[in-house]
Amino acid sequence: MVRTQPAPRRAGRSGASAGTVLRTVLERGPIARSTIARVTGLSPATVTTASAQLVERGLLRELPEISGPTGLGRPHVPVDLDESRYVVYGIHLAMTHVTTALLDLRGRVLARSRDPHFGLGPAEILRDAVTTLEGLAAEHGDMSVPIGVGFAAGGWIDSESGVVRDHPIPGWNGYPVRADLEHRTGLDVRMDSHARALIDAEVLFGEPRVRESVVQLFVGNVVDAAFATGGVVHHGPRAAAGAVAHVPVEHSVEKCACGRTGCVQATLSDRVLVRRAMQLGIIERPIFRDLLDAGRRRQPAALALFAERAHGVGVVAARLLDLFNPEVLIVCDQGVSHIPGSLDAVRRAVADASATCDDPSNSVLSTSFPGRALPVSAGAVILAELYRTPLASFVRPLAGIS
Ligand SMILES: [Zn+2]
Known part of the structure; x- marks a missing residue:
């Protein structure tokens, strides 16, 4: 599995602006930077800086220059999401099955698997899920870099501490899912209840x-x-x-x-x-x-x-x-x-x-996700954080990826 090191945490205004720019491109791209400034209310300079940081991390790409309708006026270079470079991994735990999936930055399910877990313990189920994800990534066969793992389930999922608090399968109660998956994959891991994750998915990709x-x-x-x-x-x-x-x-x-x-x-x-x-x-x-x-x-x-x-x-x-x-x-x-x-x-x-x-x-x-709500919810856990704070989370400037 290709791995990235977690990026150093950086928060603050520039991070928030980059999130605004990235979400605007997701919704409206390809889009000119001047239009991003107009629709978001950010200054053109802020949009230019944030776009450059996002291009540097491989999240955005610049499209060929477009001139005005008459060939006059300032030409502009629109930007769009770069969908080719990254994927996220999703793991959804249900009562009898585990759903694993690869998703792209638009929340589209690129590959998925639904497997019975036969009531195994959490450690065995997560081990098998990671093996399945590695298999899906190999089958999918491109060079996309995984930027994190999202875990979603029903019940009471304590996203802050990374622990399942209360799930209908008793063996999961108190299990430190985030620490387990970080240890197994070397990737950043986030977890949430699937109901909350589905709101994040609707906000980004749905209604x-x-x-x-x-x-x-x-x-x-x-x-x-x-x-x-x-x-x-x-x-x-x-x-x-x-x-x-x-x-x-x-x-x-x-x-x-x-x-x-x-x-x-x-x-x-x-x-x-x-x-x-x-x-x-x-x-x-x-x-x-x-x-x-x-x-x-x-x-x-x-x-x-x-x-x-x-x-x-x-x-x-x-x-x-x-x-x-x-x-x-x-x-x-x-x-x-x-x-x-x-x-x-x-x-x-x-x-x-x-x-x-x-x-x-x-x-x-x-x-908005009939037939794919479970894999989308799992992927959305990690995608939501990426779109909130793209500079603070997961993705380093491209020079930093080996
Ligand atoms: Zn009851």
């Missing part, structure tokens, strides 16, 4: 309206949420924000692992849906994908199960909308992404249950 304010609701085998204003995700003390798994759902009698009855996670999770689908004879194997396939084929009993879950998701979404009043609430739920009518069912439940949201078709959206 622009989330930059105002957003609630992200993730529904899979774990159910959790995250909140951001002004593009900044709220973590709170020990990064505990967003734990909605054990919020009670009306009329639910499902027993939860926490000992109570009727928790959101126990009522709406993929596993509960699979169990009920097996009982109803909709699927023959306890595999969520089989249930999704039945729903896609519009099998009536499968559609009814997904509609019921969508209603429950809508009720939880309504509570979150009333609590946070965000510009948008984004649902990441494979049923909502793939089953016809599911998003409408969520919106109807929101309309019924929310005291404040009067236009769910405008405020409740499905994820």
Whole structure:
């Protein structure tokens, strides 16, 4: 594996300006430096300096000179992202599988693998994930340099200390994932909850309206949420924000692992849906994908199960909308992404249950990353920091890369 040394930490205004320039190029590139100055409000001199630093690090490239429409006026040299030089690694931990992926600077998944982890311990699972990543990088076969590893999972992920605090797989509780992965890869490692990471991904690569304010609701085998204003995700003390798994759902009698009855996670999770689908004879194997396939084929009993879950998701979404009043609430739920009518069912439940949201078709959206939310969330953990502070993190001037 090609490795870079961590760059010396440098913060401050020039770092923040470079982040602003890099994000503007991501959104609008190729773009002239004068236009960057105009749309960001940064001075032309600041944009010139930041662009030069980003070009020097291989994050931006200069395109051939363009003259004005008449051939008169000052010619300018637009800049664009240099996508060829770097990749990030992503590792997403789910209840039964690990997803590993290579992503480029635009958050595109270049290669991925989804592998069962058979309930191994964290050290073995991370060892295997790193081996898989090295295999993907070799198969991908280019000379891109990995600039870091992002780790995402459901549950309570303490991004500050680099430790998993509370995950439905008990063996992970207290495990120092960041230290383990840094030791194994020699790369910078960042970790976060997948709900928070998906907000970062939407801010950078998805729905622009989330930059105002957003609630992200993730529904899979774990159910959790995250909140951001002004593009900044709220973590709170020990990064505990967003734990909605054990919020009670009306009329639910499902027993939860926490000992109570009727928790959101126990009522709406993929596993509960699979169990009920097996009982109803909709699927023959306890595999969520089989249930999704039945729903896609519009099998009536499968559609009814997904509609019921969508209603429950809508009720939880309504509570979150009333609590946070965000510009948008984004649902990441494979049923909502793939089953016809599911998003409408969520919106109807929101309309019924929310005291404040009067236009769910405008405020409740499905994820921008259907079918790839897990690898994108993992990669976004590291990409978010790169786009925040590109000079302080990971990437050194090119002369520094051996
Ligand atoms: Zn519970």
